[in-house]
Amino acid sequence: MPQLISLIVPCYNESSAIDLFVATVTPILDAIADTSWEVIYVDDGSRDDTLEKLIALTQKMPSSRVVELSRNFGKEAALTVGLDVSQGDAVIPIDIDLQDPPELIADMVAAWREGAEIVNARRVDRMSDSLLKRKTASGFYKIHNALSRIKIPENVGDFRLMDRCVVNALKSLPERQRFMKGLFAWVGFRTVTIDYTRMTRSAGSSKFSAFSLFNLAMEGFTSFSSAPLRIWTLIGGCGAFAAMIYGFLILLRTLILGNSVPGYPSLFVAIIFFGSVQLISVGLLGEYIGRIYMEAKCRPIYIIRKMHGMQNGCDPEREPEI
Structure with a gap:
């Protein structure tokens, strides 16, 4: 046949x-x-x-x-x-x-x-x-x-x-x-x-379109791996550790040289940077929650x-x- x-x-x-x-x-x-x-x-x-x-x-x-x-x-x-x-x-x-x-x-x-x-x-x-x-x-x-x-x-x-x-x-x-x-x-x-x-x-x-290809890539990343979530956990841990080290250096500098009044640019950059990291991590978490939402509706x-x-x-x- x-x-x-x-x-x-x-x-x-x-x-x-x-x-x-x-x-x-x-x-x-x-x-x-x-x-x-x-x-x-x-x-x-x-x-x-x-x-x-x-x-x-x-x-x-x-x-x-x-x-x-x-x-x-x-x-x-x-x-x-x-x-x-x-x-x-x-x-x-x-x-x-x-x-x-x-x-x-x-x-x-x-x-x-x-x-x-x-x-x-x-x-x-x-x-x-x-x-x-x-x-x-x-x-x-x-x-x-x-x-x-x-x-x-x-x-x-x-x-x-x-x-x-x-x-x-x-x-x-x-x-x-x-x-x-x-x-x-x-x-x-x-x-x-x-x-x-x-x-x-x-x-x-x-x-x-470029946007369609980006969405398709996100589907690929989130469909077969939870590694992006672990990566942002690692980034958060590294950021917290770096903040602790920086805080210790500021304390040590204050004890040795006294309390100086530094400028605000470094503080502004730090706030913007860590705020952006948080928004990106929340967006990534939202991608996974969105997948759960779509699957739960069973359309x-x-x-x-x-x-x-x-x-x-x-x-x-x-x-x-x-």
């Missing part, structure tokens, strides 16, 4: 990229022997005509399905939707902008058939990204892996192949604030890595408005998981 491979394609305002993606991916998938395919497009609340184009695509390509979300839930939720509704023996998330080369899929499938349960695609050349993005990404991986016991492979994005056993493990995780790169690493399993060069976008522009990760193409290769008895 041919093995079923599920391709998960999150889409948010990607109307200009759809036609080229389909034209590029289809012959590559058809060329891989002994496989059948389903391509799951997750429309994450697009505001252009992305959804209309995807629905039309399901009429022309029986292997295509579209999951329409009720609003924009974010890429992490869109990936979760794809994992939940996929039925393949292996699952491959891929961006529609073709920065991750579909030509690599054949190599991924070959490695999977040789026994790998996760096949990571690692970007060895990111010159298509800006210098700032490359440096901040490198800094994130280094800081995260220094703080957490769960090591995220550097320069490995969402583009990877996962065996069904890996997908089932990910679906069993109940958390709602999801950092998918960390979850992919957390579940473990036998992993191999394939290197590739990252290309420029085929169309459109990135939907991640669904996503809401499906409608599924299109159910008659084309999808089991109608299977209800999508929320």
